[in-house]
Amino acid sequence: MIRFLSAGESHGRAVVFILEGIPAGFPLNFDFINKELTRRQNFFGRGGRMKIEKDRVEIIAGVRGGETLGSPLCFIIWNKDWENWKEIMHPIEKSSTPPVTRPRPGHADLAGIMKFLQGDIRNILERASARETAARVAAGAVCKLFLKGLGIDVWGWVEEIGGVKAKWASLTREEIKQRICESSLLTPDLQAEKEMQDAIEKAGREGDTLGGVFRVIVDNPPPGIGSFTQWDLRLDALLAQAVMSIPAVKGVEIGEGFRLGRLKGSEAMDEIFFENGKFKRNSNRMGGIEGGISNGEEILVRAVMKPIPTQKKPLSTVDIRTKEKVPSWVERGDVTAVPSCCVVAEAMVALTVSSEIRRKFGGDSWEELKSNYYKYLEKIKEL
């Protein structure tokens, strides 16, 4: 099993995290981890904060000579913006800045002050902010490397922003991969990308924000991870929780998801063949998971991100002290963050799949895990 815990406020000193369960002797590529952090930050539609932060990981524990020790990994990502927030966010000295008292609809602000009995919404919004997703992306990058070592690739793309839908039916997988690498919005359709950019610019001018839909794919997963034997072992349920835990994600589908409800059983299932010594399907509407277990087909997770709640043209709210109607608090923010959300979701999927691989194949060392993994793949052929 792989465990991940993070700490850190949006404008605090840093975001830190512990990642436990990567076996000993695994080589880490820090360049790749930092590139993933940059991917999260640099898409079209993101706000000013991303121009300040140039995220980089610093390793604190768990690695020696570029290889993991099998002990917990500890990483730190410093917040450059801390310099501008030292007075407000000082851990010891009380700030003289007035409290935030105008909760933003769609944020944790109001629910959070009621839960934690706080009079300053800053005490809520700092940790509820999506800044913590930087830690998820760095931890997910370690897991992506771990999976790549087993020939498994986790990647994704943006399908839709602000109602503009991308098309990719005529493209090969390689073409999709190449296009999304070059895209400012992580989308394979150049025409749709332009329309999405226009929609984002228009929303920005109007002080508004946009949401959208994205997908994450796991290429070449092993069969047999996850289980139907208990509710909390099902792979589809674990993936749904991992992706739904990302701030602003409001729906998750596995495979064809909600569309399955509109099909007949005969149209929905993926029929089974046996060819060249392998079980095969001609379709993958179940998204690579049956009975809570990976069936060896690619795993497909789709999700929807709601529009960013903070609006430059503020929504109506109530001041928590006076109870009067006021415009809600405005914190600097993005017009849309759907591509970044997709990168975070790739990280969460990589974390979940890595954890389930570790659960099934054990292995304190990378060598042992790989040996168990490939032996199992051979064993399946004897069925």
Ligand SMILES: Cc1cc2nc3c(=O)[nH]c(=O)nc-3n(C[C@H](O)[C@H](O)[C@H](O)COP(=O)(O)O)c2cc1C
């Ligand atoms: C990558 C990413 C970036 C985000 N950027 C912002 C932002 O700039 N402003 C904002 O108000 N919300 C932003 N959000 C969304 C909020 O964090 C989220 O809506 C809020 O914490 C409430 O959580 P909920 O939508 O899950 O209820 C972002 C989310 C993600 C995943």
